[in-house]
Amino acid sequence: MRTTIFKLLGLFFLITVISSPISAQKYLTKTGHAYFMSHTDVIDIDGNNNLVGAVVDAETGDIFVKVLIKAFEFTLATADTHFNETYMESDKFPSATYKGKIPMLPNADLSEDAEYDVETEGKLSIHGITRDIKQAGKLIVKNGEISIKCDFVVSIEDYKIEVPKLVKDRVAKQVDVNIDLTLLPKS
Amino acid sequence: MKKNLIYLFIILCAFSVETVAQETDLESLLDEEMGATENKVFGTFLSTFILNNHSVEVLNKNGINFRISHKFDYLNTGAEECFGFDKSTVFMGVEFAPTDWMNIGIGRGTFRESFNGMMKIKILQQTEGSKNIPVSLVAFGEMVYRTNNYINEDLQNDRIGRLEYTSQLLIARKIGNLFSLQLMPGYVHRNLVETNEEKNGIASLGLGGSYKLLKRLRLNAEYFFVQDHDTPTQDYYSPISVGMCYQSSRHSFEVFATNSTGIASNNHIAYTTGNFWKGDICIGFNISIIFSVKK
Numbered sequence: 001m002r003t004t005i006f007k008l009l010g011l012f013f014l015i016t017v018i019s020s021p022i023s024a025q026k027y028l029t030k031t032g033h034a035y036f037m038s039h040t041d042v043i044d045i046d047g048n049n050n051l052v053g054a055v056v057d058a059e060t061g062d063i064f065v066k067v068l069i070k071a072f073e074f075t076l077a078t079a080d081t082h083f084n085e086t087y088m089e090s091d092k093f094p095s096a097t098y099k100g101k102i103p104m105l106p107n108a109d110l111s112e113d114a115e116y117d118v119e120t121e122g123k124l125s126i127h128g129i130t131r132d133i134k135q136a137g138k139l140i141v142k143n144g145e146i147s148i149k150c151d152f153v154v155s156i157e158d159y160k161i162e163v164p165k166l167v168k169d170r171v172a173k174q175v176d177v178n179i180d181l182t183l184l185p186k187s
Numbered sequence: 188m189k190k191n192l193i194y195l196f197i198i199l200c201a202f203s204v205e206t207v208a209q210e211t212d213l214e215s216l217l218d219e220e221m222g223a224t225e226n227k228v229f230g231t232f233l234s235t236f237i238l239n240n241h242s243v244e245v246l247n248k249n250g251i252n253f254r255i256s257h258k259f260d261y262l263n264t265g266a267e268e269c270f271g272f273d274k275s276t277v278f279m280g281v282e283f284a285p286t287d288w289m290n291i292g293i294g295r296g297t298f299r300e301s302f303n304g305m306m307k308i309k310i311l312q313q314t315e316g317s318k319n320i321p322v323s324l325v326a327f328g329e330m331v332y333r334t335n336n337y338i339n340e341d342l343q344n345d346r347i348g349r350l351e352y353t354s355q356l357l358i359a360r361k362i363g364n365l366f367s368l369q370l371m372p373g374y375v376h377r378n379l380v381e382t383n384e385e386k387n388g389i390a391s392l393g394l395g396g397s398y399k400l401l402k403r404l405r406l407n408a409e410y411f412f413v414q415d416h417d418t419p420t421q422d423y424y425s426p427i428s429v430g431m432c433y434q435s436s437r438h439s440f441e442v443f444a445t446n447s448t449g450i451a452s453n454n455h456i457a458y459t460t461g462n463f464w465k466g467d468i469c470i471g472f473n474i475s476i477i478f479s480v481k482k
Contacts, residue, residue, distance in 0.1 A: 026213075030221055053221040055213050064213040070226050077250030077284070077479040082436060085230040086402045091364050094226070099214070164403070167436040 025058040027183035038172040047072040054181045061105035065098040096126040115140045126159040150179045228313040231361040234439035237395040238428040239455045243323040243359040245309045246284035249480045254280045256450045258471035278450035298449045305329040325357040329452045348379030353452035369395040375457045389457045390414040405432045427463040441473040
């Protein structure tokens with residue numbers, strides 16, 4: 001009888017300990033920065049987004065980034081309407097997302113200030129199309145905050161972003177994208 | 188033995204539940220944190236004009252819009268007049284946006300030889316999500332100075348009499364992805380009118396709509412209820428227009444059929460002498476070229 005009770009108690013503890021998340025430290029930002037530049041001989045068009053959301057799980061290295069398309073700001077007149085209405089169709093696809101992993105993150109000592117060259121692998125979704133990508137970037141730990149910086153190139157054809165023939169030489173086929181996120185520990 | 192296996196099974200279940208929870212955790216955590224966002228509604232209309240009348244769209248800061256409008260004469264003038272091709276009214280104007288919410292412009296039209304100056308102020312932008320603004324609201328004002336000759340020589344120097352003013356409130360809502368509606372109550376005041384009986388002030392209520400056919404092509408239409416002029420010598424009718432609007436990266440084009448040959452606001456609202464339903468219809472087109480002043 002006693003052994004049965006002990007066994008059950010032991011099992012109970014085991015289950016509760018295992019099923020409660022092992023103090024997974026998450027880092028979060030709602031004001032991350034995304035910038036893109038379409039450079040052609042005719043015209044440069046660039047957009048700025050200061051409301052990028054991102055969350056990182058330091059234990060597993062999982063990262064999720066969400067970029068609201070309507071939050072991009074432009075200096076070029078009417079660019080915001082064209083960008084949203086005809087290129088990105090943001091009513092249909094309100095955000096671009098990245099769901100991936102930074103494999104070296106769980107191994108990093110986040111209590112020490114340091115800079116790391118990291119790799120990330122995951123799925124990038126833009127304009128309703130999802131592609132597997134692998135990308136290098138920088139991870140900077142400073143004062144308990146994680147900064148992630150990444151420069152990459154998006155081939156707009158890959159994401160079915162259509163450019164009308166008339167303006168073919170005003171929009172670059174390869175667009176330079178720059179991501180700069182500073183994530184704070186989430187309590 | 189059986190009991191041990193059952194325990195093992197329960198433990199394994201507990202493990203798998205935990206890892207699944209972790210994966211969707213990140214995405215839903217971020218969604219929860221970011222909350223509902225404020226979404227501005229873009230593209231209520233494809234250009235700063237519906238067809239005859241201004242739309243709630245304004246140019247962004249530093250934008251310049253160079254506009255040419257052209258209306259032929261009525262199609263029912265017959266083969267002798269080449270179905271209206273031989274006569275036309277033309278308008279050229281330029282608009283500038285010193286801020287994101289204000290456009291100012293000047294122009295000149297051949298209809299009643301009118302110089303015009305206009306100002307368009309964006310008061311509200313339709314927004315969805317965490318901040319709900321159901322309509323876009325624009326205040327519009329235009330002043331026209333006519334330089335045409337008077338039959339009565341004494342009036343030639345009456346400069347004040349040559350002024351006409353239009354004020355309008357443009358209220359528009361984009362409904363879903365395909366449809367936009369604009370309501371435009373307005374008032375046209377003419378300092379000098381042709382007869383004593385004729386009213387100086389004409390109230391109007393315009394209804395405009397846009398239907399999306401393709402990403403860059405819309406079907407537009409306008410109808411105006413116009414207050415009676417009380418002119419014994421001339422009948423004036425409601426301006427009606429139907430046409431298409433196409434937008435490219437730097438231009439927008441409107442091609443339409445209308446009974447109104449005037450182009451400036453006062454002229455197209457209060458001086459429509461053709462009756463749409465009797466076939467007094469002319470073809471008109473607007474070309475807008477939009478670019479930015481780089482700083």
